[in-house]
Amino acid sequence: MKTLIVEDDPLHRAYLRDAIAGSLPECQEIIEASDGLAGEQMAREHNALHIVMDLQMSTRTGIEAARSIWRERPETCILFWSNYADEAYVRGVSRIVPEGAAYGYVLKTASDQRLKLALRGIFVEGQCVIDREVRGVQQKSFSHRAGFTESEYEVLIDIALGLTDRAIAKRRSLSLRSVQNRLQQLYDKLDIYKADETGEDSSTFNLRTRAISVALLKKLLNVNSLEQAEIELAEWRSSSRTRPDQRQ
Amino acid sequence: MKTLIVEDDPLHRAYLRDAIAGSLPECQEIIEASDGLAGEQMAREHNALHIVMDLQMSTRTGIEAARSIWRERPETCILFWSNYADEAYVRGVSRIVPEGAAYGYVLKTASDQRLKLALRGIFVEGQCVIDREVRGVQQKSFSHRAGFTESEYEVLIDIALGLTDRAIAKRRSLSLRSVQNRLQQLYDKLDIYKADETGEDSSTFNLRTRAISVALLKKLLNVNSLEQAEIELAEWRSSSRTRPDQRQ
DNA sequence: CATCAAGGTGCGGGATCACGCAACCGGTGA
DNA sequence: TCACCGGTTGCGTGATCCCGCACCTTGATG
Numbered sequence: 001m002k003t004l005i006v007e008d009d010p011l012h013r014a015y016l017r018d019a020i021a022g023s024l025p026e027c028q029e030i031i032e033a034s035d036g037l038a039g040e041q042m043a044r045e046h047n048a049l050h051i052v053m054d055l056q057m058s059t060r061t062g063i064e065a066a067r068s069i070w071r072e073r074p075e076t077c078i079l080f081w082s083n084y085a086d087e088a089y090v091r092g093v094s095r096i097v098p099e100g101a102a103y104g105y106v107l108k109t110a111s112d113q114r115l116k117l118a119l120r121g122i123f124v125e126g127q128c129v130i131d132r133e134v135r136g137v138q139q140k141s142f143s144h145r146a147g148f149t150e151s152e153y154e155v156l157i158d159i160a161l162g163l164t165d166r167a168i169a170k171r172r173s174l175s176l177r178s179v180q181n182r183l184q185q186l187y188d189k190l191d192i193y194k195a196d197e198t199g200e201d202s203s204t205f206n207l208r209t210r211a212i213s214v215a216l217l218k219k220l221l222n223v224n225s226l227e228q229a230e231i232e233l234a235e236w237r238s239s240s241r242t243r244p245d246q247r248q
Numbered sequence: 249m250k251t252l253i254v255e256d257d258p259l260h261r262a263y264l265r266d267a268i269a270g271s272l273p274e275c276q277e278i279i280e281a282s283d284g285l286a287g288e289q290m291a292r293e294h295n296a297l298h299i300v301m302d303l304q305m306s307t308r309t310g311i312e313a314a315r316s317i318w319r320e321r322p323e324t325c326i327l328f329w330s331n332y333a334d335e336a337y338v339r340g341v342s343r344i345v346p347e348g349a350a351y352g353y354v355l356k357t358a359s360d361q362r363l364k365l366a367l368r369g370i371f372v373e374g375q376c377v378i379d380r381e382v383r384g385v386q387q388k389s390f391s392h393r394a395g396f397t398e399s400e401y402e403v404l405i406d407i408a409l410g411l412t413d414r415a416i417a418k419r420r421s422l423s424l425r426s427v428q429n430r431l432q433q434l435y436d437k438l439d440i441y442k443a444d445e446t447g448e449d450s451s452t453f454n455l456r457t458r459a460i461s462v463a464l465l466k467k468l469l470n471v472n473s474l475e476q477a478e479i480e481l482a483e484w485r486s487s488s489r490t491r492p493d494q495r496q
Numbered sequence: 497c498a499t500c501a502a503g504g505t506g507c508g509g510g511a512t513c514a515c516g517c518a519a520c521c522g523g524t525g526a
Numbered sequence: 527t528c529a530c531c532g533g534t535t536g537c538g539t540g541a542t543c544c545c546g547c548a549c550c551t552t553g554a555t556g
Binding site for chain 2: 009011012015108159160161162163164166167192203204205206207208209210211212213214216217222223226227230237
Protein backbone atom coordinates (compact mmCIF):
# COMPACT_ATOMS: atom_id res chain seq x y z
CA MET A 1 0.00 0.00 0.00
CA LYS A 2 1.19 3.44 -0.98
CA THR A 3 0.16 6.83 0.31
CA LEU A 4 0.53 10.24 -1.30
CA ILE A 5 0.71 13.43 0.71
CA VAL A 6 -0.17 16.68 -1.02
CA GLU A 7 0.52 19.61 1.26
CA ASP A 8 2.51 22.78 0.78
CA ASP A 9 3.62 23.37 4.33
CA PRO A 10 6.76 21.30 5.08
CA LEU A 11 5.99 21.19 8.80
CA HIS A 12 2.53 19.82 8.23
CA ARG A 13 3.93 17.42 5.69
CA ALA A 14 6.34 16.02 8.25
CA TYR A 15 3.56 15.72 10.77
CA LEU A 16 1.39 13.81 8.33
CA ARG A 17 4.25 11.51 7.51
CA ASP A 18 4.56 10.59 11.15
CA ALA A 19 0.84 10.16 11.58
CA ILE A 20 0.62 7.83 8.61
CA ALA A 21 3.64 5.83 9.64
CA GLY A 22 2.20 5.50 13.12
CA SER A 23 -1.30 4.47 12.19
CA LEU A 24 -0.95 2.54 8.96
CA PRO A 25 1.67 -0.17 9.33
CA GLU A 26 0.39 -1.70 6.10
CA CYS A 27 1.62 1.36 4.27
CA GLN A 28 5.01 0.62 2.76
CA GLU A 29 5.66 3.79 0.88
CA ILE A 30 4.91 7.45 1.43
CA ILE A 31 5.36 9.91 -1.39
CA GLU A 32 4.89 13.65 -1.23
CA ALA A 33 4.01 16.63 -3.35
CA SER A 34 4.10 20.25 -2.31
CA ASP A 35 1.31 21.65 -4.44
CA GLY A 36 -1.81 20.60 -6.24
CA LEU A 37 -0.29 20.33 -9.68
CA ALA A 38 2.61 18.17 -8.59
CA GLY A 39 0.17 16.09 -6.56
CA GLU A 40 -1.94 15.45 -9.60
CA GLN A 41 0.97 14.26 -11.71
CA MET A 42 2.42 12.19 -8.94
CA ALA A 43 -0.91 10.49 -8.33
CA ARG A 44 -1.03 9.58 -12.00
CA GLU A 45 2.55 8.34 -12.28
CA HIS A 46 2.50 6.28 -9.10
CA ASN A 47 -1.11 5.27 -9.48
CA ALA A 48 -1.69 6.36 -5.91
CA LEU A 49 -5.06 5.31 -4.56
CA HIS A 50 -4.60 6.73 -1.07
CA ILE A 51 -4.15 10.46 -0.82
CA VAL A 52 -4.06 12.97 1.99
CA MET A 53 -4.55 16.43 0.60
CA ASP A 54 -4.57 19.95 1.87
CA LEU A 55 -7.16 22.33 0.54
CA GLN A 56 -5.90 25.92 -0.01
CA MET A 57 -2.60 25.53 -1.79
CA SER A 58 -1.16 28.20 -3.96
CA THR A 59 -0.48 26.64 -7.32
CA ARG A 60 -3.57 24.55 -7.55
CA THR A 61 -6.30 24.15 -5.03
CA GLY A 62 -6.87 20.80 -3.38
CA ILE A 63 -10.34 20.79 -4.86
CA GLU A 64 -9.12 21.23 -8.40
CA ALA A 65 -6.48 18.60 -7.97
CA ALA A 66 -8.92 16.16 -6.40
CA ARG A 67 -11.41 16.72 -9.16
CA SER A 68 -9.06 15.75 -11.94
CA ILE A 69 -7.66 12.86 -9.94
CA TRP A 70 -11.14 11.52 -9.33
CA ARG A 71 -12.03 11.99 -12.96
CA GLU A 72 -9.24 9.63 -13.93
CA ARG A 73 -9.54 7.16 -11.03
CA PRO A 74 -12.84 7.48 -9.21
CA GLU A 75 -11.97 4.73 -6.78
CA THR A 76 -9.21 6.82 -5.20
CA CYS A 77 -9.55 7.43 -1.45
CA ILE A 78 -8.88 11.02 -0.51
CA LEU A 79 -8.63 12.52 2.93
CA PHE A 80 -8.96 16.30 2.88
CA TRP A 81 -7.06 17.89 5.71
CA SER A 82 -7.92 21.51 6.02
CA ASN A 83 -7.68 24.50 8.28
CA TYR A 84 -11.25 25.61 7.80
CA ALA A 85 -14.77 24.28 7.74
CA ASP A 86 -16.13 27.15 5.64
CA GLU A 87 -19.29 26.32 3.80
CA ALA A 88 -17.57 27.26 0.59
CA TYR A 89 -14.98 24.53 1.03
CA VAL A 90 -17.39 21.89 2.23
CA ARG A 91 -19.72 22.58 -0.64
CA GLY A 92 -16.82 22.54 -3.06
CA VAL A 93 -15.72 19.13 -1.87
CA SER A 94 -19.09 17.44 -1.75
CA ARG A 95 -19.75 18.72 -5.23
CA ILE A 96 -16.91 16.71 -6.74
CA VAL A 97 -16.85 13.44 -4.82
CA PRO A 98 -17.81 10.62 -7.17
CA GLU A 99 -20.58 8.13 -6.44
CA GLY A 100 -19.58 5.75 -3.65
CA ALA A 101 -16.03 6.94 -3.27
CA ALA A 102 -14.43 6.90 0.16
CA TYR A 103 -13.27 10.25 1.35
CA GLY A 104 -12.79 12.25 4.50
CA TYR A 105 -12.69 15.80 5.74
CA VAL A 106 -10.82 16.46 8.95
CA LEU A 107 -9.65 19.74 10.37
CA LYS A 108 -6.05 20.49 11.11
CA THR A 109 -7.05 21.38 14.62
CA ALA A 110 -8.25 17.84 15.22
CA SER A 111 -6.31 15.72 17.66
CA ASP A 112 -3.71 13.18 16.68
CA GLN A 113 -6.16 10.51 17.61
CA ARG A 114 -8.89 11.79 15.33
CA LEU A 115 -6.56 12.07 12.39
CA LYS A 116 -5.24 8.55 12.84
CA LEU A 117 -8.71 7.11 13.19
CA ALA A 118 -9.74 8.87 10.02
CA LEU A 119 -6.71 7.54 8.18
CA ARG A 120 -7.58 3.96 9.09
CA GLY A 121 -11.29 4.45 8.51
CA ILE A 122 -10.89 5.79 5.02
CA PHE A 123 -7.86 3.96 3.69
CA VAL A 124 -8.35 0.49 5.12
CA GLU A 125 -12.06 0.33 5.94
CA GLY A 126 -13.27 2.37 2.99
CA GLN A 127 -15.54 4.51 5.13
CA CYS A 128 -16.32 8.18 4.87
CA VAL A 129 -15.06 10.14 7.84
CA ILE A 130 -16.25 13.68 8.30
CA ASP A 131 -15.43 15.77 11.34
CA ARG A 132 -18.39 16.79 13.43
CA GLU A 133 -17.70 20.50 12.91
CA VAL A 134 -17.74 19.93 9.18
CA ARG A 135 -20.89 17.83 9.37
CA GLY A 136 -22.72 20.76 10.89
CA VAL A 137 -21.89 22.92 7.94
CA GLN A 138 -22.75 20.19 5.47
CA GLN A 139 -26.12 19.64 7.08
CA LYS A 140 -26.98 23.29 7.08
CA SER A 141 -26.05 23.76 3.49
CA PHE A 142 -28.44 21.04 2.36
CA SER A 143 -31.38 21.69 4.61
CA HIS A 144 -33.64 24.12 2.89
CA ARG A 145 -34.18 26.18 5.99
CA ALA A 146 -31.66 29.01 5.78
CA GLY A 147 -29.62 26.83 3.51
CA PHE A 148 -29.08 27.58 -0.09
CA THR A 149 -30.37 25.72 -3.06
CA GLU A 150 -28.00 25.01 -5.87
CA SER A 151 -29.63 27.65 -8.01
CA GLU A 152 -29.41 30.34 -5.40
CA TYR A 153 -25.80 29.49 -4.92
CA GLU A 154 -25.30 29.89 -8.64
CA VAL A 155 -26.56 33.43 -8.76
CA LEU A 156 -24.59 34.23 -5.64
CA ILE A 157 -21.43 33.23 -7.42
CA ASP A 158 -22.44 35.09 -10.53
CA ILE A 159 -23.02 38.39 -8.83
CA ALA A 160 -19.82 37.90 -6.86
CA LEU A 161 -18.03 37.59 -10.18
CA GLY A 162 -19.49 40.94 -11.11
CA LEU A 163 -21.98 39.85 -13.75
CA THR A 164 -25.03 41.90 -14.57
CA ASP A 165 -28.52 40.46 -14.28
CA ARG A 166 -28.68 40.21 -18.02
CA ALA A 167 -25.42 38.32 -18.25
CA ILE A 168 -26.50 35.91 -15.56
CA ALA A 169 -29.74 35.30 -17.40
CA LYS A 170 -27.84 34.46 -20.54
CA ARG A 171 -25.37 32.23 -18.77
CA ARG A 172 -27.95 30.28 -16.82
CA SER A 173 -30.54 30.32 -19.57
CA LEU A 174 -33.17 32.18 -17.62
CA SER A 175 -35.24 35.24 -18.17
CA LEU A 176 -34.10 38.45 -16.67
CA ARG A 177 -37.01 38.43 -14.28
CA SER A 178 -36.19 34.98 -12.96
CA VAL A 179 -32.70 36.01 -12.16
CA GLN A 180 -34.04 38.91 -10.20
CA ASN A 181 -36.38 36.62 -8.35
CA ARG A 182 -33.54 34.43 -7.28
CA LEU A 183 -31.62 37.45 -6.17
CA GLN A 184 -34.58 38.40 -4.08
CA GLN A 185 -34.59 35.03 -2.35
CA LEU A 186 -30.89 35.34 -1.82
CA TYR A 187 -31.27 38.73 -0.16
CA ASP A 188 -33.92 37.29 2.10
CA LYS A 189 -31.88 34.33 3.20
CA LEU A 190 -28.76 36.36 3.73
CA ASP A 191 -30.60 38.70 6.05
CA ILE A 192 -29.42 41.70 4.19
CA TYR A 193 -32.20 43.81 5.52
CA LYS A 194 -31.64 43.12 9.21
CA ALA A 195 -28.73 45.48 9.62
CA ASP A 196 -30.22 48.14 7.44
CA GLU A 197 -33.48 48.83 9.15
CA THR A 198 -31.88 50.22 12.30
CA GLY A 199 -32.54 53.81 11.31
CA GLU A 200 -35.50 55.25 9.51
CA ASP A 201 -32.75 56.28 7.12
CA SER A 202 -32.63 53.01 5.29
CA SER A 203 -30.84 52.56 1.98
CA THR A 204 -27.35 52.74 3.37
CA PHE A 205 -26.71 49.46 1.62
CA ASN A 206 -26.51 48.51 -1.99
CA LEU A 207 -28.20 45.12 -1.81
CA ARG A 208 -26.17 43.51 -4.52
CA THR A 209 -22.79 44.33 -3.12
CA ARG A 210 -23.96 43.88 0.43
CA ALA A 211 -24.96 40.35 -0.42
CA ILE A 212 -21.43 39.61 -1.53
CA SER A 213 -20.02 41.14 1.59
CA VAL A 214 -22.29 39.15 3.88
CA ALA A 215 -21.66 35.95 1.98
CA LEU A 216 -17.94 36.43 2.43
CA LEU A 217 -18.27 37.19 6.11
CA LYS A 218 -20.48 34.15 6.60
CA LYS A 219 -17.92 32.04 4.77
CA LEU A 220 -20.43 31.00 2.14
CA LEU A 221 -17.97 32.29 -0.36
CA ASN A 222 -14.22 32.44 -0.23
CA VAL A 223 -11.58 33.72 -2.53
CA ASN A 224 -10.68 30.23 -3.70
CA SER A 225 -14.19 29.53 -4.86
CA LEU A 226 -14.14 32.86 -6.63
CA GLU A 227 -10.93 32.04 -8.42
CA GLN A 228 -12.41 28.75 -9.48
CA ALA A 229 -15.60 30.41 -10.65
CA GLU A 230 -13.60 33.00 -12.52
CA ILE A 231 -11.93 30.45 -14.74
CA GLU A 232 -15.21 28.68 -15.38
CA LEU A 233 -16.64 32.02 -16.37
CA ALA A 234 -13.78 32.61 -18.76
CA GLU A 235 -14.42 29.23 -20.37
CA TRP A 236 -18.08 29.97 -20.75
CA ARG A 237 -17.40 33.36 -22.22
CA SER A 238 -15.07 32.06 -24.86
CA SER A 239 -17.30 29.12 -25.74
CA SER A 240 -20.39 31.27 -25.98
CA ARG A 241 -18.60 33.60 -28.34
CA THR A 242 -17.83 30.87 -30.84
CA ARG A 243 -21.40 29.55 -30.58
CA PRO A 244 -23.18 32.80 -30.11
CA ASP A 245 -26.77 33.00 -29.06
CA GLN A 246 -28.63 29.77 -29.64
CA ARG A 247 -31.68 30.51 -27.59
CA GLN A 248 -35.15 30.19 -29.05
CA MET B 249 15.25 39.00 27.42
CA LYS B 250 11.84 37.50 26.92
CA THR B 251 10.04 36.54 23.74
CA LEU B 252 6.35 36.01 23.12
CA ILE B 253 5.06 33.76 20.36
CA VAL B 254 1.51 34.32 19.12
CA GLU B 255 0.55 31.62 16.66
CA ASP B 256 -2.42 29.30 16.49
CA ASP B 257 -0.81 26.34 14.77
CA PRO B 258 0.99 24.17 17.34
CA LEU B 259 3.39 22.83 14.74
CA HIS B 260 4.46 26.27 13.70
CA ARG B 261 4.67 27.29 17.33
CA ALA B 262 7.10 24.51 18.02
CA TYR B 263 9.14 25.43 14.98
CA LEU B 264 9.36 29.05 16.11
CA ARG B 265 10.39 27.97 19.56
CA ASP B 266 13.32 26.09 18.09
CA ALA B 267 14.25 28.92 15.79
CA ILE B 268 14.30 31.42 18.64
CA ALA B 269 16.22 29.16 20.93
CA GLY B 270 18.74 28.55 18.19
CA SER B 271 19.30 32.12 17.11
CA LEU B 272 18.79 34.19 20.25
CA PRO B 273 20.93 32.80 23.06
CA GLU B 274 20.26 35.99 25.00
CA CYS B 275 16.63 35.04 25.19
CA GLN B 276 15.97 33.41 28.53
CA GLU B 277 12.27 32.92 28.40
CA ILE B 278 9.82 32.01 25.68
CA ILE B 279 6.10 32.37 26.32
CA GLU B 280 3.32 31.43 23.95
CA ALA B 281 -0.25 32.28 23.09
CA SER B 282 -2.45 30.49 20.61
CA ASP B 283 -4.62 33.36 19.40
CA GLY B 284 -4.64 37.11 19.11
CA LEU B 285 -6.66 37.80 22.19
CA ALA B 286 -4.54 35.67 24.46
CA GLY B 287 -1.44 37.15 22.87
CA GLU B 288 -2.60 40.64 23.71
CA GLN B 289 -3.22 39.85 27.36
CA MET B 290 -0.03 37.93 27.71
CA ALA B 291 1.97 40.76 26.23
CA ARG B 292 0.44 43.08 28.78
CA GLU B 293 0.92 40.82 31.78
CA HIS B 294 4.49 39.86 30.98
CA ASN B 295 5.38 43.22 29.52
CA ALA B 296 6.76 41.43 26.50
CA LEU B 297 8.73 43.69 24.18
CA HIS B 298 9.70 41.04 21.67
CA ILE B 299 6.89 39.33 19.83
CA VAL B 300 6.63 36.95 16.93
CA MET B 301 3.12 36.96 15.61
CA ASP B 302 1.12 35.16 13.00
CA LEU B 303 -1.33 37.13 10.91
CA GLN B 304 -4.59 35.28 10.14
CA MET B 305 -5.70 33.75 13.38
CA SER B 306 -9.27 32.92 14.13
CA THR B 307 -10.14 34.66 17.36
CA ARG B 308 -8.36 37.91 16.73
CA THR B 309 -6.25 38.83 13.77
CA GLY B 310 -2.56 39.48 14.20
CA ILE B 311 -3.15 42.98 12.95
CA GLU B 312 -5.76 43.76 15.55
CA ALA B 313 -3.67 42.32 18.32
CA ALA B 314 -0.58 44.19 17.17
CA ARG B 315 -2.50 47.40 16.98
CA SER B 316 -3.62 47.36 20.56
CA ILE B 317 -0.25 46.15 21.77
CA TRP B 318 1.49 48.98 19.98
CA ARG B 319 -1.04 51.44 21.31
CA GLU B 320 -0.02 50.51 24.82
CA ARG B 321 3.72 50.04 24.26
CA PRO B 322 4.86 51.56 20.97
CA GLU B 323 8.46 50.46 21.54
CA THR B 324 7.52 46.79 21.22
CA CYS B 325 9.37 44.88 18.49
CA ILE B 326 7.06 42.69 16.45
CA LEU B 327 7.96 40.18 13.80
CA PHE B 328 5.01 39.24 11.62
CA TRP B 329 5.34 35.74 10.29
CA SER B 330 2.75 35.09 7.68
CA ASN B 331 1.73 32.73 4.92
CA TYR B 332 0.89 35.41 2.43
CA ALA B 333 2.21 38.64 1.00
CA ASP B 334 -1.18 39.91 -0.10
CA GLU B 335 -1.39 43.62 -0.52
CA ALA B 336 -4.24 43.70 1.93
CA TYR B 337 -2.05 42.30 4.69
CA VAL B 338 0.98 44.40 3.89
CA ARG B 339 -1.11 47.53 3.79
CA GLY B 340 -2.82 46.56 7.01
CA VAL B 341 0.48 46.15 8.79
CA SER B 342 2.20 49.27 7.55
CA ARG B 343 -0.87 51.23 8.50
CA ILE B 344 -0.47 50.44 12.19
CA VAL B 345 3.27 50.41 12.83
CA PRO B 346 4.13 53.35 15.09
CA GLU B 347 6.77 55.95 14.27
CA GLY B 348 10.24 54.47 14.50
CA ALA B 349 9.23 51.08 15.84
CA ALA B 350 11.24 48.03 14.84
CA TYR B 351 9.21 45.40 13.08
CA GLY B 352 9.53 42.70 10.48
CA TYR B 353 7.50 40.82 7.92
CA VAL B 354 8.77 37.45 6.85
CA LEU B 355 6.95 34.72 5.01
CA LYS B 356 6.46 31.26 6.37
CA THR B 357 8.01 29.88 3.22
CA ALA B 358 11.28 31.64 4.03
CA SER B 359 14.26 29.50 4.91
CA ASP B 360 15.42 28.80 8.43
CA GLN B 361 18.31 31.09 7.78
CA ARG B 362 16.16 34.02 6.76
CA LEU B 363 13.93 33.69 9.77
CA LYS B 364 16.84 33.55 12.17
CA LEU B 365 18.51 36.55 10.59
CA ALA B 366 15.29 38.47 10.89
CA LEU B 367 14.92 37.51 14.53
CA ARG B 368 18.36 38.86 15.35
CA GLY B 369 17.97 41.91 13.16
CA ILE B 370 14.75 43.01 14.77
CA PHE B 371 15.10 41.94 18.35
CA VAL B 372 18.75 42.68 19.04
CA GLU B 373 19.69 45.21 16.36
CA GLY B 374 16.40 47.06 16.29
CA GLN B 375 16.24 47.01 12.49
CA CYS B 376 13.25 46.58 10.23
CA VAL B 377 13.43 43.39 8.23
CA ILE B 378 11.05 42.94 5.36
CA ASP B 379 11.20 40.00 3.00
CA ARG B 380 11.91 40.85 -0.60
CA GLU B 381 8.62 39.42 -1.82
CA VAL B 382 6.79 41.61 0.62
CA ARG B 383 8.85 44.65 -0.29
CA GLY B 384 7.63 44.32 -3.85
CA VAL B 385 4.05 44.57 -2.75
CA GLN B 386 4.78 47.45 -0.41
CA GLN B 387 6.50 49.38 -3.13
CA LYS B 388 3.70 48.89 -5.57
CA SER B 389 1.05 49.95 -3.14
CA PHE B 390 2.74 53.29 -2.47
CA SER B 391 3.89 54.19 -5.94
CA HIS B 392 1.12 56.08 -7.61
CA ARG B 393 1.46 54.17 -10.81
CA ALA B 394 -1.17 51.44 -10.70
CA GLY B 395 -1.03 51.72 -6.95
CA PHE B 396 -3.89 52.99 -4.90
CA THR B 397 -4.11 56.17 -2.94
CA GLU B 398 -5.47 56.01 0.53
CA SER B 399 -8.71 57.59 -0.59
CA GLU B 400 -9.25 55.17 -3.42
CA TYR B 401 -8.64 52.35 -1.03
CA GLU B 402 -11.26 53.83 1.26
CA VAL B 403 -14.00 53.72 -1.33
CA LEU B 404 -12.90 50.26 -2.37
CA ILE B 405 -13.51 49.05 1.15
CA ASP B 406 -16.77 50.91 1.37
CA ILE B 407 -18.27 49.40 -1.73
CA ALA B 408 -16.98 46.01 -0.66
CA LEU B 409 -18.93 46.46 2.55
CA GLY B 410 -21.98 47.04 0.42
CA LEU B 411 -22.53 50.73 1.04
CA THR B 412 -24.37 52.93 -1.42
CA ASP B 413 -22.73 55.96 -2.97
CA ARG B 414 -24.79 58.14 -0.74
CA ALA B 415 -23.74 56.32 2.41
CA ILE B 416 -20.10 56.50 1.41
CA ALA B 417 -20.43 60.21 0.83
CA LYS B 418 -21.84 60.69 4.28
CA ARG B 419 -19.26 58.50 5.93
CA ARG B 420 -16.29 60.11 4.22
CA SER B 421 -17.74 63.60 4.21
CA LEU B 422 -17.76 64.01 0.48
CA SER B 423 -20.30 64.96 -2.09
CA LEU B 424 -22.05 62.24 -3.98
CA ARG B 425 -20.28 63.24 -7.14
CA SER B 426 -16.84 62.98 -5.58
CA VAL B 427 -17.51 59.49 -4.46
CA GLN B 428 -18.49 58.58 -7.97
CA ASN B 429 -15.30 60.13 -9.29
CA ARG B 430 -13.21 58.08 -6.95
CA LEU B 431 -15.09 55.01 -8.08
CA GLN B 432 -14.27 55.91 -11.63
CA GLN B 433 -10.57 56.09 -10.88
CA LEU B 434 -10.85 52.81 -9.06
CA TYR B 435 -12.45 51.16 -12.06
CA ASP B 436 -9.67 52.49 -14.26
CA LYS B 437 -6.86 51.25 -12.08
CA LEU B 438 -8.45 47.87 -11.56
CA ASP B 439 -8.69 47.31 -15.28
CA ILE B 440 -12.32 46.46 -15.05
CA TYR B 441 -12.89 47.24 -18.66
CA LYS B 442 -10.16 45.05 -20.10
CA ALA B 443 -12.04 41.80 -19.85
CA ASP B 444 -15.30 43.32 -20.86
CA GLU B 445 -14.49 44.78 -24.25
CA THR B 446 -13.79 41.45 -25.87
CA GLY B 447 -17.16 41.29 -27.55
CA GLU B 448 -19.14 44.12 -29.04
CA ASP B 449 -21.63 42.89 -26.51
CA SER B 450 -20.25 44.83 -23.61
CA SER B 451 -22.07 45.31 -20.34
CA THR B 452 -21.70 41.77 -19.16
CA PHE B 453 -20.24 43.25 -16.00
CA ASN B 454 -21.71 45.31 -13.25
CA LEU B 455 -18.77 47.60 -12.59
CA ARG B 456 -19.35 47.98 -8.90
CA THR B 457 -19.48 44.31 -8.09
CA ARG B 458 -16.83 43.49 -10.65
CA ALA B 459 -14.49 45.85 -8.88
CA ILE B 460 -14.92 43.89 -5.68
CA SER B 461 -14.33 40.66 -7.47
CA VAL B 462 -11.17 41.85 -9.16
CA ALA B 463 -9.86 43.38 -5.96
CA LEU B 464 -10.32 40.07 -4.22
CA LEU B 465 -8.64 38.14 -6.99
CA LYS B 466 -5.74 40.58 -7.02
CA LYS B 467 -5.45 40.21 -3.26
CA LEU B 468 -6.00 43.89 -2.70
CA LEU B 469 -8.76 42.86 -0.39
CA ASN B 470 -9.12 39.80 1.75
CA VAL B 471 -11.80 38.56 4.03
CA ASN B 472 -9.85 39.58 7.11
CA SER B 473 -9.68 43.18 6.03
CA LEU B 474 -13.39 43.02 5.33
CA GLU B 475 -14.14 41.69 8.78
CA GLN B 476 -12.07 44.46 10.24
CA ALA B 477 -13.78 47.07 8.10
CA GLU B 478 -17.15 45.67 9.05
CA ILE B 479 -16.66 46.34 12.74
CA GLU B 480 -15.36 49.83 12.02
CA LEU B 481 -18.45 50.42 9.97
CA ALA B 482 -20.65 49.26 12.81
CA GLU B 483 -18.91 51.68 15.14
CA TRP B 484 -19.37 54.54 12.74
CA ARG B 485 -23.00 53.70 12.23
CA SER B 486 -23.81 53.70 15.91
CA SER B 487 -21.82 56.84 16.59
CA SER B 488 -23.37 58.71 13.70
CA ARG B 489 -26.81 57.80 14.96
CA THR B 490 -26.27 59.40 18.34
CA ARG B 491 -24.81 62.47 16.68
CA PRO B 492 -27.02 62.52 13.64
CA ASP B 493 -26.35 64.68 10.67
CA GLN B 494 -24.11 67.56 11.54
CA ARG B 495 -23.40 68.80 8.10
CA GLN B 496 -24.01 72.42 7.39
C1' DC C 497 -59.97 15.62 -10.83
C1' DA C 498 -59.25 19.72 -8.05
C1' DT C 499 -55.95 22.06 -5.76
C1' DC C 500 -51.84 23.85 -4.08
C1' DA C 501 -47.02 25.24 -3.68
C1' DA C 502 -42.70 26.40 -6.39
C1' DG C 503 -40.58 28.38 -9.73
C1' DG C 504 -40.39 30.97 -14.37
C1' DT C 505 -42.02 35.01 -16.98
C1' DG C 506 -43.91 39.78 -18.51
C1' DC C 507 -45.06 44.64 -17.23
C1' DG C 508 -44.02 48.83 -15.14
C1' DG C 509 -42.21 52.22 -12.14
C1' DG C 510 -39.13 54.40 -8.68
C1' DA C 511 -34.34 54.43 -7.05
C1' DT C 512 -29.58 54.04 -7.87
C1' DC C 513 -25.61 53.92 -10.63
C1' DA C 514 -22.24 55.26 -14.41
C1' DC C 515 -20.42 59.05 -16.46
C1' DG C 516 -19.78 63.21 -19.84
C1' DC C 517 -19.59 68.24 -19.41
C1' DA C 518 -18.43 72.31 -17.00
C1' DA C 519 -17.10 75.11 -13.20
C1' DC C 520 -14.28 76.02 -8.98
C1' DC C 521 -10.09 76.09 -6.02
C1' DG C 522 -5.58 75.63 -3.58
C1' DG C 523 -0.88 74.78 -4.85
C1' DT C 524 3.34 74.63 -8.23
C1' DG C 525 6.49 76.16 -11.48
C1' DA C 526 7.63 79.27 -15.53
C1' DT D 527 1.27 87.03 -12.51
C1' DC D 528 -0.51 83.43 -15.12
C1' DA D 529 -1.21 79.02 -16.85
C1' DC D 530 -1.66 74.45 -15.29
C1' DC D 531 -3.03 70.37 -12.62
C1' DG D 532 -5.25 67.31 -9.37
C1' DG D 533 -9.20 67.03 -6.51
C1' DT D 534 -14.07 68.49 -5.58
C1' DT D 535 -18.77 69.69 -6.85
C1' DG D 536 -23.30 70.46 -9.57
C1' DC D 537 -26.37 69.12 -13.48
C1' DG D 538 -28.37 65.91 -16.46
C1' DT D 539 -29.11 61.46 -18.99
C1' DG D 540 -29.36 56.76 -20.16
C1' DA D 541 -28.63 52.18 -18.28
C1' DT D 542 -29.29 49.05 -14.54
C1' DC D 543 -31.23 47.45 -10.46
C1' DC D 544 -34.98 46.48 -6.99
C1' DC D 545 -39.36 44.79 -6.59
C1' DG D 546 -44.73 44.64 -6.43
C1' DC D 547 -48.53 42.66 -9.21
C1' DA D 548 -50.32 39.22 -12.13
C1' DC D 549 -50.20 35.08 -15.06
C1' DC D 550 -48.62 30.61 -16.38
C1' DT D 551 -46.35 26.25 -16.06
C1' DT D 552 -45.20 21.65 -13.56
C1' DG D 553 -45.14 18.24 -10.32
C1' DA D 554 -46.97 16.63 -5.91
C1' DT D 555 -51.00 15.74 -2.85
C1' DG D 556 -55.67 14.96 -1.16
